[in-house]
Amino acid sequence: MNFPILSTLIFLPLISSLFIFLSRAQKNNNSAIYISLFSSLVTFILSLFVWYSMDLTSPDFQFLEEQSWINDFIKFKLGVDGISILFILLTTLITPICIISCINSVKDRIKEFLVAILILETFMIGVFCSLDLVVFYLFFEAGLIPMFLIIGVWGGPRRVYSAFKFFLYTLLGSVLMLVAIISIYWITGTTDITQIYEIKIPKEYQNLLWLAFFSSFAVKTPMWPVHTWLPDAHVEAPTAGSVILAAILLKMAGYGFLRFSLPMFPIASEYFTPLIYTLSIIAIIYTSLVALMQDDMKKLIAYSSVAHMGYVTLGIFTITKLGIEGSIFQMISHGLISAALFLCVGVVYDRMHSRMISSYGGLVTYLPKYSFLFVVFALAGLGLPGTSGFLGEFLVLTGAFQKNYLVAMLATFGVVLGAAYMLWLTKRVIFGQVKNDQIKDLKDINKSEFLMLIVLAILVIFFGFYPAPLMETLNISVDNLINNYEMAIKINN
Numbered sequence: 001m002n003f004p005i006l007s008t009l010i011f012l013p014l015i016s017s018l019f020i021f022l023s024r025a026q027k028n029n030n031s032a033i034y035i036s037l038f039s040s041l042v043t044f045i046l047s048l049f050v051w052y053s054m055d056l057t058s059p060d061f062q063f064l065e066e067q068s069w070i071n072d073f074i075k076f077k078l079g080v081d082g083i084s085i086l087f088i089l090l091t092t093l094i095t096p097i098c099i100i101s102c103i104n105s106v107k108d109r110i111k112e113f114l115v116a117i118l119i120l121e122t123f124m125i126g127v128f129c130s131l132d133l134v135v136f137y138l139f140f141e142a143g144l145i146p147m148f149l150i151i152g153v154w155g156g157p158r159r160v161y162s163a164f165k166f167f168l169y170t171l172l173g174s175v176l177m178l179v180a181i182i183s184i185y186w187i188t189g190t191t192d193i194t195q196i197y198e199i200k201i202p203k204e205y206q207n208l209l210w211l212a213f214f215s216s217f218a219v220k221t222p223m224w225p226v227h228t229w230l231p232d233a234h235v236e237a238p239t240a241g242s243v244i245l246a247a248i249l250l251k252m253a254g255y256g257f258l259r260f261s262l263p264m265f266p267i268a269s270e271y272f273t274p275l276i277y278t279l280s281i282i283a284i285i286y287t288s289l290v291a292l293m294q295d296d297m298k299k300l301i302a303y304s305s306v307a308h309m310g311y312v313t314l315g316i317f318t319i320t321k322l323g324i325e326g327s328i329f330q331m332i333s334h335g336l337i338s339a340a341l342f343l344c345v346g347v348v349y350d351r352m353h354s355r356m357i358s359s360y361g362g363l364v365t366y367l368p369k370y371s372f373l374f375v376v377f378a379l380a381g382l383g384l385p386g387t388s389g390f391l392g393e394f395l396v397l398t399g400a401f402q403k404n405y406l407v408a409m410l411a412t413f414g415v416v417l418g419a420a421y422m423l424w425l426t427k428r429v430i431f432g433q434v435k436n437d438q439i440k441d442l443k444d445i446n447k448s449e450f451l452m453l454i455v456l457a458i459l460v461i462f463f464g465f466y467p468a469p470l471m472e473t474l475n476i477s478v479d480n481l482i483n484n485y486e487m488a489i490k491i492n493n
């Protein structure tokens with residue numbers, strides 16, 4: 001295929017955002033919503049076409065595009081494999097849902113808000129398509145800017161503090177990654193990811209380079225103890241901002257571990273595996289306990305995200321087929337479930353202007369449709385069999401048992417804690433006595449809210465019972481990743 005389909009996929013939202021930004025209809029928010037929604041849906045359909053057209057029997061990168069950019073030093077190189085296409089699909093699915101959520105939640109400067117969302121979509125898709133280290137870094141860091149604006153302009157009362165905390169944490173973490181990229185170019189003479197895989201970085205450099213990349217990915221995941229920016233960012237961000245942050249931005253780090261840490265620095269990855277296990281277990285148990293103590297719904301879901309991402313990092317560094325596939329599945333599943341939970345919080349916040357759990361109770365009586373969907377997502381969040389939340393955690397734990405019994409047992413304890421805080425949240429918000437008279441006047445979810453939530457609910461249940469489409473997509477790419485890793489370890493031993 002000669003048509004630059006990946007470039008189209010990346011830059012279509014950006015072109016649409018420029019069109020909206022330059023349009024003169026300053027006060028006509030509806031046209032901006034329609035244009036952005038149409039653009040995001042076209043992007044989603046295009047990503048589905050890419051997925052459909054892929055050869056799932058090949059581990060190689062497909063739909064390759066390569067263009068010399070800066071004196072042949074940096075090449076604008078794009079490609080997708082079985083791993084990256086799933087994250088692209090997640091991105092293109094969540095974006096139109098976020099745009100629909102703006103109808104109810106964003107009241108001021110909606111045109112500018114939509115522009116920021118579309119620009120962010122461009123950068124996120126670019127991250128998952130990049131096959132050059134410098135291009136990856138530019139997309140990876142550029143996403144900070146629209147997210148900073150989304151939190152800082154449309155956020156809550158402490159939005160400036162949260163926006164700066166988010167920006168500084170993630171930027172400082174990534175400075176070391178930039179130094180590492182320059183070092184890799186000095187060692188290998190290229191920034192082309194596929195060439196670096198073949199050249200093999202000498203083992204004497206791997207530990208330092210691994211730590212440099214880890215500094216960025218650990219903050220972005222976020223891993224304990226550099227997770228404190230996430231609850232603040234979620235609490236102050238508008239609903240659409242929280243959805244994108246939880247569903248996609250956190251997944252960039254997991255993708256980075258899979259794309260860079262394991263294949264480029266296999267010896268260092270093996271050396272630092274105990275460190276990852278330790279931090280992952282602390283994240284799973286500690287942040288689950290912290291979640292139990294929260295009275296703010298957004299903070300509770302934010303801390304649960306840190307715990308769930310602990311399973312992701314644990315599974316990746318088991319370096320087993322079950323562990324890695326479970327981690328990727330967990331990331332996709334968490335993207336759907338966390339997005340839905342933040343949307344659920346947004347629905348009642350738009351009506352009550354409160355995120356406090358103590359403000360609610362007995363919603364099932366007056367908001368039956370909303371309550372049903374909330375319970376579905378809460379049960380998915382705690383990993384109920386029959387939902388996508390179960391399979392990811394199950395595979396990760398199975399992979400962990402293959403490598404380390406103690407680690408797996410400690411991680412299993414996190415499942416119990418996850419069930420505790422999710423059921424506690426559901427009991428206090430959905431069931432129980434009505435303590436607030438305002439609840440009696442609340443209206444159930446409207447058509448746009450129902451559309452957003454039902455799409456996510458169907459996907460969560462569908463992949464819970466039938467994960468084959470995702471697993472078949474992953475299979476060959478994960479096998480190739482593990483085989484190359486094991487070969488590199490054998491050569492150096």
